[in-house]
Amino acid sequence: MSNRNTCLIFAHRGASREAADDMDAGGGAIAENTRAAFNKALQYPIDGIETDVQLSLDEVPVLWHDWELDKLGHPGKCIDDFNFAQLEQMDFAGYSSPDALPEGALSLQEFIDSFRGRCRLDIELKRRDGESRQRLETKILKMLAIIGTSAADDVFISSFSLPGLIFAHQHAPDLPLYYLLSGHHTQADIEQFMVEHGFLAGFCLPIDIHNDSIAKLLRDNGKGVGVYTCNSVEEIQKALALKVNILITDDPQLALQMRDS
Numbered sequence: 001m002s003n004r005n006t007c008l009i010f011a012h013r014g015a016s017r018e019a020a021d022d023m024d025a026g027g028g029a030i031a032e033n034t035r036a037a038f039n040k041a042l043q044y045p046i047d048g049i050e051t052d053v054q055l056s057l058d059e060v061p062v063l064w065h066d067w068e069l070d071k072l073g074h075p076g077k078c079i080d081d082f083n084f085a086q087l088e089q090m091d092f093a094g095y096s097s098p099d100a101l102p103e104g105a106l107s108l109q110e111f112i113d114s115f116r117g118r119c120r121l122d123i124e125l126k127r128r129d130g131e132s133r134q135r136l137e138t139k140i141l142k143m144l145a146i147i148g149t150s151a152a153d154d155v156f157i158s159s160f161s162l163p164g165l166i167f168a169h170q171h172a173p174d175l176p177l178y179y180l181l182s183g184h185h186t187q188a189d190i191e192q193f194m195v196e197h198g199f200l201a202g203f204c205l206p207i208d209i210h211n212d213s214i215a216k217l218l219r220d221n222g223k224g225v226g227v228y229t230c231n232s233v234e235e236i237q238k239a240l241a242l243k244v245n246i247l248i249t250d251d252p253q254l255a256l257q258m259r260d261s
Contacts, residue, residue, distance in 0.1 A: 007244055007259055010048040010122055011041035011252040012229050013065060016096070031096035033063040034103050038115055046252045048120035050158075050228075053108050054128075055139040060084035061108035061146065064092075067128050071095040078128065080135075109146050116155065122226075122248070123147065124180070125159035125168070136161065140168050150174055158204055158226075162197070169199045176201035178226060187214050194221055204228055204246065207235045215242045230255065 014037025016030045030037045033051055041049055052065040057080050069077045072090050079087070087105035094100055108123070115121065125143065127136055147155055149172035156176035159165050165177045179193060183206050190203060202224025205214075210227055218225045226246030227239045236258050239247045249255045 007240060008047035008120065008246050009252055009255045009259060010050045010120070010226075010246055010248045011038075011044075011046050012050050012248050012250045013052065014038040014049060015041035015044070015252060017231075017250040029097040029100070031093045031100060031103070033065060033106065034093050035106060035114070036093060036100070036103065038111075041252060042115075042118060044252050044256055046119055046256065048122055048246070049115060050122040050124065050248050051111065052124045052126050053139070053143060054079040054126050055135065055142065056080060056082060056084045056087055056105075058083040058085075059138055059142060061139065061142050062087060063106045063108065063111055065126070080128075108143060112146055112155075120153075121155040122178075122246070123155065123157050125157055125161060125164050127159070127161040127164055133163070136164055137167055140164060141171065144168065144172050144175075147175070148172075152176065156201065162193075165200070166197065173199070176224075178202045178204050178224065180228075181205040181209070183209055185209065187217060190214060190217065194223065202226065202245070204248070207239055210238070210242055210244070212242065215244075219243075233258070 013032035016032035016037040030040055038049055051063050053061050054064050056062050062079055064079050067078060091102040092105055093103040151174035156178055157168055158178040158180050160180045162179060165179060168177055177200055179200050181203055204226035207227040207230050224245045226248060227244050228248040230236050230239050230247050230249045231251050236255050240259060247255055
């Protein structure tokens with residue numbers, strides 16, 4: 001991301017936490033990673049949207065976070081148990097509210113076509129436990145074919161899968177890539193990652209493990225830093241005090257008010 005002096009507010013999977021008050025969304029709660037959630041987020045002056053990408057049975061990149069489709073009435077089944085035509089026939093919005101207008105699966109292609117240029121985009125590459133390396137690499141190539149492989153200031157890929165990011169870098173060396181860290185990671189881990197994988201544009205970590213020392217380390221090494229998922233006043237205050245570059249939140253309205261106050 002280009003401006004490292006500004007904290008950018010990203011809506012986590014859209015603005016799904018808030019009730020929809022517009023006719024297009026049908027009223028009630030909004031399901032995450034849906035058109036309604038993204039459109040709701042863009043009613044605020046957000047800087048970006050975070051979303052998640054998996055692969056359908058017929059290798060179409062699809063937006064969905066959970067490993068399984070229990071919410072949709074398919075317990076134990078995953079995105080890659082169905083082809084995209086079948087996923088389009090499912091209702092990805094109705095589980096959140098009986099009043100929500102039905103929405104079929106949203107492809108990465110439609111998401112990029114609809115929302116790129118309206119705000120920055122954080123595309124999280126999901127890798128399920130047990131997923132083969134071949135399928136992971138196919139997913140990445142499909143994503144890159146849609147996103148593009150050149151340097152971009154308006155889109156980046158993030159992932160908990162370091163092998164996935166390494167493979168993406170091999171095929172798109174100029175595209176910004178962020179490594180998502182977990183709560184068990186330490187500053188020593190980050191230092192090692194920077195030595196071994198200097199291509200990483202930055203790191204995105206839980207706000208709980210972020211601190212002044214890590215902030216200085218990343219800043220001194222020219223790495224971007226994002227934090228997830230900052231939803232409480234205390235978490236947002238901490239992120240702003242540490243001068244993070246990207247703040248990912250389920251409550252973009254609150255984060256914007258606090259940043260701009």
